[in-house]
Amino acid sequence: MTSNKDLKIASLLALVLFITGITCYAAFPPPAPEEPVRLMFQNAAGKVLFTHAVHNQEYDLSCLDCHHNIEDDEVYSCKECHQATSDDESMPSKTDAFHAQCIGCHKEKGAGPVECNSCHAL
Ligand code: HEC
Ligand code: HEC
Numbered sequence: 625m626t627s628n629k630d631l632k633i634a635s636l637l638a639l640v641l642f643i644t645g646i647t648c649y650a651a652f653p654p655p656a657p658e659e660p661v662r663l664m665f666q667n668a669a670g671k672v673l674f675t676h677a678v679h680n681q682e683y684d685l686s687c688l689d690c691h692h693n694i695e696d697d698e699v700y701s702c703k704e705c706h707q708a709t710s711d712d713e714s715m716p717s718k719t720d721a722f723h724a725q726c727i728g729c730h731k732e733k734g735a736g737p738v739e740c741n742s743c744h745a746l
């Protein structure tokens with residue numbers, strides 16, 4: 625038999641659990657996606673090693689310096705937008721996007737490789 629009192633206790637308990645749940649969710653947001661330590665790009669011109677974590681932590685850069693597209697719905701992969709080929713001048717192809725960003729920053733900072741074979745080394 626379920627009495628009126630039992631029902632009240634049950635709904636009160638449900639409410640308390642609900643509020644606890646919301647509070648915990650807000651207090652502990654899901655962790656940011658883990659960033660790669662290093663990436664090895666395999667391509668026709670020779671492998672390129674990219675020290676992602678070192679770039680990020682030791683060269684004093686922020687995610688947005690490279691992941692220029694990040695908004696609420698996080699996208700970290702360049703190739704999701706930069707296709708293998710592109711006819712649109714304002715939208716560089718994948719290779720052009722990589723070259724422009726990697727070499728562009730190295731030139732700007734006067735640090736980091738700009739010669740073909742100092743990146744395509746392996
Ligand atoms: C110096 C440039 C640079 C910085 C700074 C940087 N990233 Fe990246 N990141 C890259 C590149 C380039 C890739 C490879 C993307 C690809 O393969 O299309 C990458 C890949 C990733 C990936 C894997 C994506 C996938 O789908 O494989 C994640 C996650 C990521 N970055 C997160 C971060 C976060 C978080 C930060 C800041 C804390 C950050 N990155 C800072 C350049 C950078
Ligand atoms: C969500 C889609 C998206 C992703 C992911 C993305 N881009 Fe772009 N990118 C664009 C668009 C759109 C443009 C052209 C308009 C503009 O400049 O914002 C562009 C332009 C560029 C340009 C030329 C203009 C400039 O800002 O100098 C470079 C270089 C570039 N992207 C590099 C990258 C690299 C490297 C990555 C990965 C680390 C990346 N993009 C990830 C959408 C994206």
Ligand code: HEC
Nearest residue numbers: 672674675678683685689690725726729730733735736737
């Ligand atoms: C926003 C700036 C920035 C971008 C973008 C960037 N780099 Fe660098 N990179 C640096 C700086 C600064 C150094 C040199 C640090 C030093 O010598 O003290 C460096 C050094 C390097 C080095 C030699 C040292 C090491 O850590 O391996 C390589 C190789 C390199 N970068 C590859 C890349 C590649 C490949 C990309 C594109 C996927 C890239 N970088 C994008 C800033 C950048």
Ligand code: HEC
Nearest residue numbers: 665666667668669672719722726727737738739740743744
């Ligand atoms: C700062 C580092 C860096 C320098 C300097 C550099 N590249 Fe690259 N290159 C890359 C990266 C990163 C990619 C993208 C790799 C991928 O997406 O697999 C790439 C891609 C390429 C590709 C495309 C290969 C394929 O499979 O589609 C060619 C070709 C290429 N580079 C040639 C060159 C030439 C020629 C030079 C000198 C004029 C040069 N690169 C200088 C980093 C560099």
